[in-house]
Amino acid sequence: MRDYSVMIGGKAGEGINTAGLAIAGIFTHLGYHVYMYFDYPSLIRGGHNFAVVRAAEQKIGAHRDTDDILLALDQNCIDRHTGRIRDDTVIIHDTYRVVSAGGHPVDVNRILDEENAPAITRNSAILGAFCSAAGIGRDVLEDVFGKTVPEKYLDVNLRVAGRGGDAVDEVMRIEALNRPGLPVLTGNEVAGLGLVRGGLDTFVAYPMTPTSNLLHFLAGHADDLGVKVIHPENEIAVMLMALGLAYAGDRTAVCTSGGGFCLMTEGLSLAGMSETPVTIVLGQRPGPSTGVPTYTAQGDLHFALNAGQGEFPRFIVAPGDLEEMYAWSAGALSLSWKYQIPSIVLVDKTLAEGGYTFDIDAAGPIPQYETQLWDGTEPYRRYRDTESGISPLAFPPGSGAPVKANSYAHDEVGFTTEDAEGIAGMQEKVLRKAEGLRRDVESARAVEMAGKPDAGTAIVCWGSQKGACIEAAERFDARVVRPIILAPFPAEQWRSATAGADRVIAVENNATGQLARLLRQHGFPVDDLALKYDGRPFSVDELAGRLAEVIG
Secondary structure (H helix, E strand, O other): OOEEEEEEEEEEEOHHHHHHHHHHHHHHOOOOEEEEEOOOOOOOEEEEEEEEEEEEOOOOOOOOOOEEEEEEEEEHHHHHHHEEEEEEEEEEEEOOOOOOOOOEEHHHHHHHHHHOOOOOHHHHHHHHHHHHHOOOHHHHHHHHHHHHOOOHHHHHHHHHHHHHHHOOOOOOOOOOOOOOOEEEEHHHHHHHHHHHHHHEEEEEOOOOOOOHHHHHHHOHHHHHHHOEEEEOOHHHHHHHHHHHHOOOOOEEEOOOOHHHHHHHHHHHHHHHOOOOOOOOOOEEEOOOOOOOOOOOOOOOHHHHHOOOOOOOOEEOOOOOHHHHHHHHHHHHHHHHHOOOOEEEEEEHHHHHOOOEEOHHHHOOOOOOOOOOOOOOOOOOOOOOOOOOOOOOEOOOOOOOOOOOOOOOOEEOOOEEEEOOHHHHHHHHHHHHHHHHHHHHHHOOOOOOEOOOOOOOOOOOOHHHHHHHHHHHHOOOOEEEEEEEEOOOOOOHHHHHHOOOEEEEEEOOOOOOHHHHHHHOOOOOOOOEEEEEEOOOOHHHHHHHHHHHHHHH
16 A cells, blocks of 8 residues: 655744645645644744644555654754654755755755745745655646635745755655545534534634634635624633524534533533533543643543533534544534434544545435424423423524523423422433434444454544554454444444454543443443553554554
8 A cells, every 4th residue: 555654844833734734735636545643832933833644545544653754844843753754764854944854955045035935935845845856746736735825825835836846856756546636624624514514503612722723614614604603702601602592593513622611511501401402512632621732632531421410411422534523513413403402522633633535425324313393283382291302492582482491490381390290200301312312323323343343352442543543453453343422322333343352452542541431331341451641642553552562
């Protein structure tokens, strides 16, 4: 399999993420599948940013430990990543800022002076040199720039890239594949598209890494997508505004991270008691508290499972790639409105901000569920006690339908009650929804398998660990079993998928094995853990090494 890894690194504020996405665009233009990991500190300027772009003939979702090409915009990039440099790694660097690298120098300062170009175009010179070194035609870079660079800056970037290309000779050839390229999108962007596909009317959010770009994406395309986007003053306001909009009939979603979700939990309980649908895209990062705000983790699973006081059903899904993100962002919104419950799309920095090739046709059928509306044939009772627990919805200002929403225990109409029988009856009504939700979960593809289906060793994971686990498992002839839906837990599908496995190893980006804990709570064994909790995702090579230690 043709498989390439390219790193570009430099200072924050120099467009490293943009350059990484351009490299990803070059590879997709050549027909490759792409995964891009972007690493950056919590700084506006300064520090060290880098992007690792991996391209392969088959679908991938994780990076490797070493690079075929290293593009260094400063000496720090060389010094920090010596472990990624092999003897045959092609190094292309800025001569002004890199004093010791060998490889292929590009006099970027001279190019910018002679072309009267702004400093931000430094990366264009390096990208031009990359294309020349890899035997990639300039027409490819011109096409990528034409789609991504604003028209008023296009000419200067192309001139600078051309000069960078002139500075380096071809040293390897990355051949084009005979197939059309797929678009490169981030998980945040695809979550937004999935929510819109599910019928989103209004999106409400306060920016918080790693889901800030979901807010920015939907706000930037609100008119095209036909949605309203609102940015309130904090996460408390976000949740309460979302519930108010849903009460009025708008399909509403929000996004946040763990710290913001902390502030939303009282509103989450309000949604549980008032039976108001809301969908939350929860992007995990290391905690507790502010933690490491621009890095990744899977530490909020049990927080999402148990957030809020009291007992009420919720739906939680953890997509593992963009196609699942698209389908289940739509599905979560739809299920939330069918059952009038909160739903949570649980992601992390790796998936939310990572760049991937996106094949919309591979997303499969979009989960769609019907919302039960009041038919007007009898007096309206907002909390009508039904066999399913689902009360038909009406929205103000409907004629003849006073719509009450109450955070207190209430009767069918919505009036507060402290009557013992009434309190118990409404609690039972709410919990009856969980049975229907469980049936819907078991009828969906809630558990996915990969690798060798009858292998005795089962590697289990969730969310963004999908890509690394599937590749690493190939080296051990293991099966990979992964729950997409985490609540209600799809116990029957899990039992079937793990049947015959005599050893179960959980791979997670947290310190305590949160999926393993959930599995044990449902009576499923986990024998070993392979955990990573330093804010970085597993690379394929690193995970294979850890599994070799565990498997022995």
